[in-house]
Amino acid sequence: MSIRHSLLALLQDRPRYGYQLRTEFQNRTGSSWPLNIGQVYTTLDRLERDGLVQKDGADGEGHIIYRITPAGLDQVRDWFQAPVGRANPPRNELAIKLALALTLPAVDVGGLIQAQRAVSIRALQEYTKSRRDAAANPRPADLAKLLVLDSLIFQTEAEVRWLDLCEARLMQLAGPA
Amino acid sequence: MSIRHSLLALLQDRPRYGYQLRTEFQNRTGSSWPLNIGQVYTTLDRLERDGLVQKDGADGEGHIIYRITPAGLDQVRDWFQAPVGRANPPRNELAIKLALALTLPAVDVGGLIQAQRAVSIRALQEYTKSRRDAAANPRPADLAKLLVLDSLIFQTEAEVRWLDLCEARLMQLAGPA
DNA sequence: ACAGCCATGTAACTTGTTACATGATTTT
DNA sequence: AAAATCATGTAACAAGTTACATGGCTGT
Numbered sequence: 001m002s003i004r005h006s007l008l009a010l011l012q013d014r015p016r017y018g019y020q021l022r023t024e025f026q027n028r029t030g031s032s033w034p035l036n037i038g039q040v041y042t043t044l045d046r047l048e049r050d051g052l053v054q055k056d057g058a059d060g061e062g063h064i065i066y067r068i069t070p071a072g073l074d075q076v077r078d079w080f081q082a083p084v085g086r087a088n089p090p091r092n093e094l095a096i097k098l099a100l101a102l103t104l105p106a107v108d109v110g111g112l113i114q115a116q117r118a119v120s121i122r123a124l125q126e127y128t129k130s131r132r133d134a135a136a137n138p139r140p141a142d143l144a145k146l147l148v149l150d151s152l153i154f155q156t157e158a159e160v161r162w163l164d165l166c167e168a169r170l171m172q173l174a175g176p177a
Numbered sequence: 178m179s180i181r182h183s184l185l186a187l188l189q190d191r192p193r194y195g196y197q198l199r200t201e202f203q204n205r206t207g208s209s210w211p212l213n214i215g216q217v218y219t220t221l222d223r224l225e226r227d228g229l230v231q232k233d234g235a236d237g238e239g240h241i242i243y244r245i246t247p248a249g250l251d252q253v254r255d256w257f258q259a260p261v262g263r264a265n266p267p268r269n270e271l272a273i274k275l276a277l278a279l280t281l282p283a284v285d286v287g288g289l290i291q292a293q294r295a296v297s298i299r300a301l302q303e304y305t306k307s308r309r310d311a312a313a314n315p316r317p318a319d320l321a322k323l324l325v326l327d328s329l330i331f332q333t334e335a336e337v338r339w340l341d342l343c344e345a346r347l348m349q350l351a352g353p354a
Numbered sequence: 355a356c357a358g359c360c361a362t363g364t365a366a367c368t369t370g371t372t373a374c375a376t377g378a379t380t381t382t
Numbered sequence: 383a384a385a386a387t388c389a390t391g392t393a394a395c396a397a398g399t400t401a402c403a404t405g406g407c408t409g410t
Contacts, residue, residue: 086300099321123263158335
């Protein structure tokens, strides 16, 4: 549902065309989460089908402009107003994988943890580097990019610390036996 | 892809039937991420279509047993061997929402942050409580549940700290103006 | 001339999700 | 007798993703 709502949010600001929506989305969220251009058009079709946007003639340059409808405005308002639900948090593939690895024989949990930590730490370094490159820029669009990077950094740090904990627990279990 | 692989991993341990796969999955991952029973059957159909599992007669009690195939074993091995990729990390709805809110007028970013933090902190308390209830149990299945809860706790803590950071940056931006 | 970006789309597909139907067995 | 759980499925759908086709325009 993120893409639907993101496009609606951008259209709430002002009417825009497909290709533009993609670049604007990426400008605001940084280069993480690239957005396939094909998906913009399919999503716009579905938003139009659902009466949340409508085509709005051209803009003098041949672009196909979409405009948000009142129903669409309602949905954007609801989206921004409602906190992201912790009711069914999105499945965490890493946690699932480790939980299964721990309860099934024939899986090298220690190796899994170490391989994962190597990947996560490398990602962390790349995020930190990107953040340094992007920093010291007070424009609001760049502030958003910085915060997205901060989010990735925080999440990845938490992941590394969790992997450390898993390893410690594993040793604790193997030790006394 | 998590569910496909999870079912395969459980079948790699030994042949099982649909309903059993669901309960085993939930036993191992805790009550977070409930698994709809319908999805187990559709996923099994698709795994069979792809030649990764096959029906294996009954077990004397009328259950429809599935057995993993060599191709399926390969996939499980690959899944456990390959770290969870940071190449295209799953979209973080909260980060996207805040990034858009910051770069668009007509959104009350401060309120959004506060509402979100309230939700996240409540979730954190619930996870911590569940963790306390589940703790002090050395059986491996419960160790897995504990670690899943730890993962949720770490992620949510990171989220709260990120929200704090966002708020601070926002004030910093509003202050000097 | 060629590469690359701008721009719009379509077709086919995947995973995941829900709602519904059906019946047996077990528990209260 | 009623409710809950066990057990298997189907139909319909949503959201996301990729691959492909098409054409104009721009810079080298």
